[in-house]
Amino acid sequence: MNLARLLERTARLWPERPAIFHGDAPYCTYGEWAERAGRIAGAFAQQGFKPGDRVALFMTNSPEYLEVMYGAWWAGLTIVPVNAKLHPEELAYVLADSEATALFVSADLAPGVTPLLGRFPGLRLTVTPGTAAYTALTEARPLPLVARQPEDLAWLFYTSGITGRPKGVMLTQRNLSTMAACYFMDFGPVEAGDASVYAAPMSHGAGIYNLMYVIAGARHVVPCSGGFDEAELIGLSQSVGQLCLFAAPTMVRRLVEAVAASGADPAGFLTIVYGGGPMYVEDLHRGLEVMGDCFMQVYGQGESPMCISVLTREQLQDSGHPRWAERLASVGVAQALVEIKIGDEEGRELPCGAIGEVMVRGDSVMAGYWRNPDATAAALQDGWLRTGDVGSLDEDGFLTLRDRSKDVIISGGTNIYPREVEEILLRSPLVQEVSVIGLPDPEWGEIVVACVVGHPAVSAETLDALCLDHLARFKRPRQYHFLDSLPKNNYGKVLKTELRARFRSSSSSSSGPMTPSTPEVNE
Numbered sequence: 001m002n003l004a005r006l007l008e009r010t011a012r013l014w015p016e017r018p019a020i021f022h023g024d025a026p027y028c029t030y031g032e033w034a035e036r037a038g039r040i041a042g043a044f045a046q047q048g049f050k051p052g053d054r055v056a057l058f059m060t061n062s063p064e065y066l067e068v069m070y071g072a073w074w075a076g077l078t079i080v081p082v083n084a085k086l087h088p089e090e091l092a093y094v095l096a097d098s099e100a101t102a103l104f105v106s107a108d109l110a111p112g113v114t115p116l117l118g119r120f121p122g123l124r125l126t127v128t129p130g131t132a133a134y135t136a137l138t139e140a141r142p143l144p145l146v147a148r149q150p151e152d153l154a155w156l157f158y159t160s161g162i163t164g165r166p167k168g169v170m171l172t173q174r175n176l177s178t179m180a181a182c183y184f185m186d187f188g189p190v191e192a193g194d195a196s197v198y199a200a201p202m203s204h205g206a207g208i209y210n211l212m213y214v215i216a217g218a219r220h221v222v223p224c225s226g227g228f229d230e231a232e233l234i235g236l237s238q239s240v241g242q243l244c245l246f247a248a249p250t251m252v253r254r255l256v257e258a259v260a261a262s263g264a265d266p267a268g269f270l271t272i273v274y275g276g277g278p279m280y281v282e283d284l285h286r287g288l289e290v291m292g293d294c295f296m297q298v299y300g301q302g303e304s305p306m307c308i309s310v311l312t313r314e315q316l317q318d319s320g321h322p323r324w325a326e327r328l329a330s331v332g333v334a335q336a337l338v339e340i341k342i343g344d345e346e347g348r349e350l351p352c353g354a355i356g357e358v359m360v361r362g363d364s365v366m367a368g369y370w371r372n373p374d375a376t377a378a379a380l381q382d383g384w385l386r387t388g389d390v391g392s393l394d395e396d397g398f399l400t401l402r403d404r405s406k407d408v409i410i411s412g413g414t415n416i417y418p419r420e421v422e423e424i425l426l427r428s429p430l431v432q433e434v435s436v437i438g439l440p441d442p443e444w445g446e447i448v449v450a451c452v453v454g455h456p457a458v459s460a461e462t463l464d465a466l467c468l469d470h471l472a473r474f475k476r477p478r479q480y481h482f483l484d485s486l487p488k489n490n491y492g493k494v495l496k497t498e499l500r501a502r503f504r505s506s507s508s509s510s511s512g513p514m515t516p517s518t519p520e521v522n523e
């Protein structure tokens with residue numbers, strides 16, 4: 001099973017169907033897409049790439065993202081999608097760890113990447129879409145589709161960890177096809193006229209959600225902004241119509257308010273799958289009131305991508321149900337091909353209603369972490385994935401997430417791991433101790449806040465500049481608190497809960513000691 005076969009099959013059935021749009025302008029048909037994917041695969045083969053070799057994509061959302069994805073799969077290669085918002089040094093880590101031998105980098109990101117390239121002699125091919133070199137790839141002699149086994153890697157997705165450096169989540173051909181199958185079983189059918197809009201990063205769940213639309217021979221729309229822009233989406237809902245998108249709760253909130261303010265007809269939004277972080281029930285009510293029945297919820301994680309639980313359109317609309325209110329606050333039920341259980345610290349199953357760690361089993365669960373057997377053994381136990389999320393199941397199988405056992409901060413739908421930020425701040429000679437926490441924020445879900453013990457000369461401005469040099473912008477603290485000491489327990493472990501309680505009120509007033517800049521939509 002090679003996922004690129006899905007494109008080949010659709011292209012045979014409906015070669016003339018419009019497939020990819022850039023904004024509302026047609027970019028290519030299914031026939032043209034498959035043709036280019038086969039040629040890009042041919043270029044890889046001519047240059048000596050072998051099945052299983054890694055191809056890193058450091059690209060903002062673009063039509064070429066889809067072309068390269070299928071070209072690489074066609075040749076049997078493994079894609080390493082890299083969040084376009086990462087700092088070039090973070091990209092360098094992923095390139096080194098994955099031993100990628102090809103890199104596709106968009107023109108807007110190329111200047112930051114070029115200085116790194118000398119450090120990667122193993123990179124045999126570095127290409128920027130839109131250049132003559134890219135065109136040459138799309139004109140190479142086509143390669144017949146390369147056979148792949150279900151357990152072969154399709155997508156090596158880097159996720160940050162609380163313990164040290166990011167880890168490569170190994171997702172196989174079977175993992176991704178299971179995700180697509182579950183979509184059809186749980187979320188519903190996809191029609192030829194539907195249009196999948198990529199408003200969230202294609203390096204994440206939104207990108208792999210293309211599979212269902214390829215299978216159905218539906219349309220793919222990449223916004224010209226390359227990301228999330230409420231006004232642009234409203235425009236596309238009118239010009240393209242039948243829009244289907246994955247959106248983080250932050251994006252949903254903004255979109256709903258923009259639709260309400262503009263008075264636009266929401267009928268052009270067919271399906272909005274929200275997830276990636278908790279959705280406030282208040283926001284959901286407002287969404288249902290303004291946009292109607294277009295919403296569904298997904299709960300997933302890199303290790304079981306877009307594929308743990310689902311809250312369907314029907315369940316969201318079922319206001320007569322006695323447990324409707326609880327269901328709206330839940331993440332729904334296990335998707336059709338996965339099982340969920342709640343485990344204690346040893347992973348033993350807890351009874352209905354008990355709170356414990358959410359554990360998942362099924363064909364969507366990763367094969368493990370790339371070249372990291374210790375982390376794999378900690379995450380996968382007897383075939384069950386330990387998600388690190390804490391929740392409970394009710395008697396109907398609805399899962400409610402209570403907390404996270406990890407200290408991960410979810411801001412705008414993207415995970416930010418405090419340790420990563422702490423390590424950068426500790427590089428300053430003026431910083432003695434630091435603890436980074438997440439505080440609730442009405443707009444972003446959570447914002448990153450740094451509590452610092454340091455020299456009197458330390459300032460928020462210097463620390464912000466340090467973060468800008470080493471971290472993706474969205475991971476920078478939005479507030480700094482300078483303290484004499486950090487609260488600690490008897491073992492010297494910093495009491496993050498106490499810090500969160502202490503500063504919660506100052507974050508809700510939205511004027512912390514420092515707000516470096518307007519946060520960005522990062523999911």
Ligand code: AMP
Binds near residue numbers: 276298302387404410
């Ligand atoms: P990632 O691996 O970056 O996709 O992040 C996955 C994490 O995001 C999960 O482990 C959850 O903590 C959180 N998450 C994902 N979907 C939801 C959801 N629908 N509701 C609440 N939290 C979610």
